[in-house]
Amino acid sequence: MAPSRRAGRSRLTLALLIFTSLAVLTLDFRDAGVVEGARRIAATVFSPLRGVARTVSDPFSNGWHGIADYGDLEAENDRLRERLDELEGERVLEADATQQLADLLGQLNIEWLLDIPREQARVISGPVSNFAHTIEIDKGSSAGIEEGMPVVNGAGLVGRVVLVTPNSSTVQLITDPDFAVGVRLVPDGVTGTARGNGRGENLIVDTPLGAEDVVEEGVELTTSGEDRSNYPASIPVATVRRTEQGSGGLTLDLIAEPKVDPDRLIFVQILLRKGAG
Amino acid sequence: MTPVGPLVLATRVSFLLVVGLTIQVGIGPEVHVLGVQGDLMLLIAIGGGLAAGPDRGAAVGFASGLGYDLLLQTPFGLSALTYALVAFLVGSLQDSVLRAAWWIPVATAAAGSAVGVILYGVLGTVVGMDFVGVSLPKVALVVGTLNAIAAAPTIRAVRWATGTQDSVRARSVYR
Numbered sequence: 001m002a003p004s005r006r007a008g009r010s011r012l013t014l015a016l017l018i019f020t021s022l023a024v025l026t027l028d029f030r031d032a033g034v035v036e037g038a039r040r041i042a043a044t045v046f047s048p049l050r051g052v053a054r055t056v057s058d059p060f061s062n063g064w065h066g067i068a069d070y071g072d073l074e075a076e077n078d079r080l081r082e083r084l085d086e087l088e089g090e091r092v093l094e095a096d097a098t099q100q101l102a103d104l105l106g107q108l109n110i111e112w113l114l115d116i117p118r119e120q121a122r123v124i125s126g127p128v129s130n131f132a133h134t135i136e137i138d139k140g141s142s143a144g145i146e147e148g149m150p151v152v153n154g155a156g157l158v159g160r161v162v163l164v165t166p167n168s169s170t171v172q173l174i175t176d177p178d179f180a181v182g183v184r185l186v187p188d189g190v191t192g193t194a195r196g197n198g199r200g201e202n203l204i205v206d207t208p209l210g211a212e213d214v215v216e217e218g219v220e221l222t223t224s225g226e227d228r229s230n231y232p233a234s235i236p237v238a239t240v241r242r243t244e245q246g247s248g249g250l251t252l253d254l255i256a257e258p259k260v261d262p263d264r265l266i267f268v269q270i271l272l273r274k275g276a277g
Numbered sequence: 278m279t280p281v282g283p284l285v286l287a288t289r290v291s292f293l294l295v296v297g298l299t300i301q302v303g304i305g306p307e308v309h310v311l312g313v314q315g316d317l318m319l320l321i322a323i324g325g326g327l328a329a330g331p332d333r334g335a336a337v338g339f340a341s342g343l344g345y346d347l348l349l350q351t352p353f354g355l356s357a358l359t360y361a362l363v364a365f366l367v368g369s370l371q372d373s374v375l376r377a378a379w380w381i382p383v384a385t386a387a388a389g390s391a392v393g394v395i396l397y398g399v400l401g402t403v404v405g406m407d408f409v410g411v412s413l414p415k416v417a418l419v420v421g422t423l424n425a426i427a428a429a430p431t432i433r434a435v436r437w438a439t440g441t442q443d444s445v446r447a448r449s450v451y452r
Contacts, residue, residue, distance in 0.1 A: 013332040014365045017339045021358035024343070025404060028353035035353050042347035046302060049295075053303020061307040126306035130313055130394070130416050131401070131408070134350050162350060170350065177407035198410015200312065263312075 040165055043136075047168040050125055050136065113234045118269040119143050124168065126263070133176030133199065135159075137268060140167045148230055150223075150271045156236030156259030157181065157223060158268050169270075173262045174237070175199055182224040183237050185215065191224045194237055194256065200263075203238050205254035211245045213252050221256055232273065281440030289438040290337060294344050297321050302348055308423075313416050315423030316390060317431065318345040322360035323367050323389040323424075324435030327382055331368030333439060338364030352404050359400055363393040386428035391421035 028035045066073075102114065121139040128134075139145055141164045151158040151171045159179065163170035172179055179196040183205060192207035205221065219240040225233025238256035246253045281289070301317045308314060318341045325337025342360035346353045367389045394417040398408055 010330070010332040010335075010365070010369070014335050014361065017335055017361040018358060021339070021354045021361065024346075024354035024357070025352055029404075039347055039353070042344075046298065046348060049299045050303045053299050054307075057304045057307055125302060128302040128306060129345070129349055129351070130316070130420065131351055131397070131406070131411065132349050172350065175410075177409050198408075201410035 036163075039163060043163060043168060043170065044165040047124075047136070047165060051138075054124060113232050116232060117272045119145060119272055120267060120269055121145075121169070122267055123265045126265075127173075127199070133173045133179070133196065134162065134170050135173060135262070135265060137169050137171055137270075138167070139270065140165045140169050142166045143270075144272050145169050145270050146274075149273055150231045150235065151268050152235055152271060153260060153265065153268045155261075156238075157231070158260050158262070158265065160230060161270065171268070173199075174203070174258050174260065175201065175262055181231055181237065182226050182229050183221040184224040184233070185240075186220040186222055188219075191226065192221075192254065194221065202241060203256045203258055205238075205240075205256055206246065207252055207254060209252040211249055211252055215240055215243050215252065215254060217241055219254075221254075232271065286438075286440055289440070290340065293321065293434055293438040294318075294341055297341070298344050298348065301345065310419050310423065311415065313419035313423075315427060316393070316420050317424075317427065318342065318356070319360055319363065319390055319393045319420070320386060320424045320427060320431045321435055322364040323386050323393070324428075324432040325439065326364035326367030326369075326389070327371055327385060327432055328436040328441045329368070329439040330371070331365045334364040334368035335361045337435070337439065338362075352401070352406060355397065355401055355404060355406075359393055359397045362396060363389055366392070382432055383425050383428045386432070387421040387425035390424040391417040394420050 024035070098114065119139055121137040121143075123135050124138045125136040128136075137151075145161055145164055147161055147164055149161045151160060157174055159171045159173045159176070161169050162172045174181070174194075174196055175198060176196040177198060181194050182191060183194045184191050185207075190207060190209060192205045192209075194203045194205045197204050209215065217240060221237045221240065223229070223231040223233055223235040223237060225231060236259045238258045240254050240256045242255045244253045244255060245251075297317050305314045305317065321341045322334070322338030325341070326334030328334070329337065338360035339357050342356035342358070343354070345356045345360075349356070367385060370385070395413060398411075398413040402408065
């Protein structure tokens with residue numbers, strides 16, 4: 001084929017592919033069901049394949065991490081033992097307080113976090129690209145999971161379910177810049193909105209507090225559970241690390257470290273809260 | 278050698294993409310340097326450009342990106358657009374300048390991967406993606422390095438899938 005004709009054909013091919021890409025991007029932005037359906041099918045098909053790949057790679061991965069991180073693991077183990085002892089003492093006091101709170105909320109007919117049924121799931125994959133803020137878990141609609149349900153672990157809020165297949169789900173992490181959750185400062189009761197700020201970064205919390213207000217480092221944030229919120233109240237979210245003036249200089253933004261480390265998740269719990277989506 | 282028919286070609290490329298996606302989503306998250314993982318699907322797109330030229334390469338890149346998009350919650354079609362453009366660019370360069378030295382495809386894979394990451398960042402920003410907390414130059418550098426390491430076997434696999442392993446183009450590009 002003559003070079004000029006071949007170049008012309010190449011450009012035509014490229015133009016067609018660009019046009020098709022823009023068309024599917026448009027479909028996605030218009031929330032066309034076909035895109036969501038295609039993603040669901042792909043997730044269903046790849047879920048077992050992903051499991052197989054993980055099973056094959058796990059021994060090598062564990063071996064590598066065991067060799068590379070041995071020193072860190074020993075130090076972390078010591079810290080965790082010490083922390084475990086502290087927590088054991090606090091547990092008894094908290095169990096008593098928790099029971100009293102549950103009784104009071106029950107009398108007032110208010111939803112209590114620990115009464116919500118949960119489904120335990122294993123994380124089968126971390127973010128699958130450098131720009132993704134989602135993880136995959138090994139439970140899906142067959143376990144009663146629905147889109148929008150909150151996902152937690154022992155430390156606090158992990159994220160929310162955004163895609164469900166029969167045997168797996170995709171969870172949007174709390175660090176996703178598109179993630180937002182209503183929070184309450186403990187014990188002040190001031191509410192705000194916490195937003196993700198990227199992997200490994202702290203959350204940014206918009207508050208109605210004035211720029212001259214003071215919020216101490218270490219203040220805890222929990223979900224506010226306000227009306228129509230997807231999240232029940234009292235799930236630990238983050239700890240305030242510092243404050244910044246909000247845009248315009250009139251309000252106070254909080255920079256808060258998430259309770260959960262999304263890079264170290266092994267098991268999570270899905271709160272089976274109907275109508276969360 | 279007998280040319281590969283379109284049905285065989287489609288089957289081989291589909292097989293390659295399924296294997297690539299399985300490795301990317303199953304093993305990719307476990308293999309990372311400085312918190313950044315390699316991008317096998319982008320490498321397959323670049324391999325398509327190197328092995329099969331700009332037009333077929335762009336088609337392989339598009340399919341590779343679209344398959345990846347199906348498993349991500351990022352804008353659907355963004356990877357397809359980016360990878361098609363990168364594969365076309367690599368294919369065009371290869372048509373005009375690349376020659377037979379062994380290191381050229383490896384260097385092309387590294388440079389093409391870095392360009393692909395930056396292009397993804399630019400196009401993603403245009404369509405409203407938020408890249409806060411992401412250092413694109415760092416991601417580009419690490420993806421380029423990891424993809425260069427995986428370049429040789431991946432390009433061989435793409436050459437097999439596109440039926441170009443014994444063609445003059447393939448011999449001149451990758452031995």
